[in-house]
Amino acid sequence: MRSTKQFGLILAVTFIGEILRFLIPLPIPASIYGLVIMLIVLKTGIVKLEQVKNAAGFLIEIMPLMFIPAAVGILVSWDALKDIYIPIIFITITTTIIVMVVTGRITQFIIRIEKRK
Known part of the structure; x- marks a missing residue:
């Protein structure tokens, strides 16, 4: 259940990045918006590292499959x-x-x- 919440949080930030790409007419990929948003929420403390650490580690481990x-x-x-x-x-x-x-x-x-x- 914990990993599901973590993955959901990462997915929500990614989705917000997709929305920003649609709303802002710049040639910037949605993934970059998502990374910037994740950096901001982690640095401001809105999201703690422990809230996404396990799911992010898993995604990094399976990256070669992508x-x-x-x-x-x-x-x-x-x-x-x-x-x-x-x-x-x-x-x-x-x-x-x-x-x-x-x-x-x-x-x-x-x-x-x-x-x-």
């Missing part, structure tokens, strides 16, 4: 992609490296700031 439909979609679209697969692979590898470097640098920066405090 990529299976995308991979199948690529296989289904192979005819359209086969002529441009080399640029796609290059772009994917390059952007992955860039994201890893930027994420690492930001993490190091935040750790340094936390150590100063």
